[in-house]
Every structure is written in structure tokens, then in C-alpha cells.
Amino acid sequence: MGTEGLGAIERLTRELTRLPGIGPKSAERITHYLLAHRGQAETLAEALFAVKERVKPCRECFNLTEGELCHICSDPRRDRSQICVVELPRDLAALERAGNYRGVYHVLQGRIAPLENIGPENLTFGPLLERIRRGGVEEVIMATNPTLEGDGTALYLSNLLAGTGVRITRLARGLPSGSVLEFANAQMLADAIEGRRGF
């Protein structure tokens, strides 16, 4: 059902319930909070409008940015010989929070999921190949999610990059630091055993 014909309060409540993680009660609470704090409502409205109007994909890596290039691509201190391939901008943000990667990124804008009608043509494989063809890239790090579809996407990309001479690696998987073996699930342990390395 559309929101036409509803009063302003009902309309805002209805729109809020469409957001992830917000149910009808939370939506109603937020609506009344904004009614009581009108200045904040205006700031929020401006912020929403700015995001809609100004944020777009980076010309180089498809991260979100307000300019032509994102803050990572325009940073001269980043190592351009390493490209870390992620599914979504929020995966990039998670890796940045880890703080130990100094290369650049490429955001595929999803993963190959034929069951959801998402094929390779819907993702940014073409621009990634173009970046690699321009030269200077020595390593592509696959950081797609460790799900069947994420691994399938990485497999497709590794086939695509075969013959380019670029080293292809993928994120390690297994036990998180600080955990204990007893409470690790079977898959974590299997991955850790498979991915063991010299000590």
C-alpha cells in the first residue's frame, strides 16, 4: 500500500517501518521523538537528502564517495599494487576498521547469485579487469564472504584473472584470535586445519 492520502505522522511512521530493523512500535516512537525535537528532524531530513543527492560510487573502485574518487583511491600513501576485492562498501568499511591493510579496494557491488537473478554482468568485473590491464597491480586479494555464493564469485573472478600474471590470494579463514578450540564450530576447525601454515 502506498503512503498517498495519509497524514504526515502516519506517512513518516509508515516510511520508517520500511527501514531494516525498525518495526511499527519503534517507528512510532521515532516519529514522536522527531515531533518533539523539530530541530533534529530538520537536521536528519537534510542529512538524508544530502546522502541521496551527493553520494555515488567511486569512479575507480565503486566505494561510496561524494567526489569522483573515494578517500582511499585519492590517498597517495595507499599501495596500488594490491587490490582487495569485496562484495559491498560495508565489507570495505569492516576491513578498514581492522586497520592493517594499506592497499586499495574494488567493490563488486554484490555477488554472483543466479538464484536471485544476479549474474556477472550485474557486477563490476569489467572495470576491475580494466584497472588490472592498466598495469601496476601485483596482487588481487579475494575478500568475498566465505559463503557458497561468495566463494563462487571469487572462483569466477580467479578464472577471469587467469593469464593476467597477477597473484591471486584470498582471506584466510578459521579460528578467531582470542577464542578457544573447545567452543569453535566444526567448520572453523576444518578451515583452520586446511589453512594451517608454517610456524
Added chain:
Amino acid sequence: MAAEKALALVVRTVDWSETSRIATLWTRELGKVRVLAKGGRRLKSNFESALDLLTVCRIVLLRKSSGGLDLLTEAQVAQRFPQLRRDLPALYAGYYIAELLADSTEDYDPHPALFDEAVAALTALGTTGVSTPLRLARFELVWLRELGYQPELRQCVVCAAEVEEKDGLVFRADAGGIVCTTCQKKTRRGQDDFLSPKGLAALRELSENPEAWRRDLEDKVRVELRQVLNRYVTYLRGKPAKLLPYLRS
């Protein structure tokens, strides 16, 4: 609301909220079920990483009497198919199996033989020496048989005469089987695909012999089988499968 246990294959998942997930599971005991896995997206949950696509898991669910989603309370990985992550055609064949199970079967209509066949096919796909197209064809023929659409490959679907493996035969998707040369002239053309003597022999063997997919076939015959099965499955579903463009013969 009693808890029920089952062995399930994950055939579809959709993120529902920040932490929950809706999954379509094809179970051996209950058939297809749709469940809500509260907390299913969290790393630490009762579902571990069991709700990944094409994972076999042991589940416990609470069935909803009102017709809503069932509630998944536990899921533990029973089997994964890691070789699919190293072979794209095999992976796409696996997705196709998931699509056939998810979209073309009814809820709570169990077919243990089809479940076993799906697991056997997923186990074989992507392993050394296994032909992905032939293994998939065997699965499709079991899927057709279990759903009551087994193609007629021994008799003409028009005159019911026994048909020998000879030139000039066609498989008519909208009639569900082969049409002899005599009846082709007498009847209106349907959704026909040419079927060579070798093609018919291969289809018969794949349909009747559970191990026939282990044999090798000429490329030409494999293409024929793919065409016949694609057309028949598409006709029965009323639309082409999403994975059809990804399947190779």
C-alpha cells in the same frame, strides 16, 4: 507446538533483519519447509554456519499451525560440498538442483528418494572424472519421476507402440515423451526436439540405471540430452529456470 527433527538441504536463504534469516529447506522427512531462523545471521548462534546455500544440516523446528513461517530452533552442519567451490560448472549445476527443489515442489510433500538423489548428485558434482552434465541429467530424471512427470521413453506417446532406437524420432515436451515417425506425420507438431538413436538410448539408460551417469557420451549426444531436458523442464515449470543460461552440455 511440538519440535520436529529433520535432515535438511538449504536451497534458499534471504536475510530478514539485522540478525535473522528466512531459509527454504528441503528436508528428507517433511519435504520443503520455510523457516525463520532468529539470530541466523549472527556468528554465534544455534545455527553455526549451517544456513549457507547447499549445506546439509540436522535441524529442529517448531511448526506453525497458522500457516506462517516455521521457527527454526537448531541447525547443525551434517555435510558440505567443498568441491563445488572449486568448479564453476559444478557449482551452477548445484544451484540448478536448489532451484528445482525450491521452486517446483510443494511445502510438506516429502520425497526421501529425491532428497537422497540430490545429496548424491551434490556429492558427485565437481569430483574427478564426473561429467557434470550427465550427473545433472540423472538428477533431473529422478526429479521428474518423483514429481510424477517421468518422460515416456519406451512407447510412442500418441499411438502407444513400442519404439526402437532409430532415426527420425522426436521428444515432444508438451506430450511428455517420444513420438514415433508415423505419428509425427499424423499429428500437429508440438514442442519437439530431435532425438537420435544414441540420444534415446542415453536418456533411457540415465532414466533407468542409477549409475549410467558414470559413462561417457559424445558431445553431440550430450547437447541433445540438454536440449530435451531443458525444454521438458521449462514446459512443466511454465517458465525457464534461472540457471538455464549457466548450464553447459
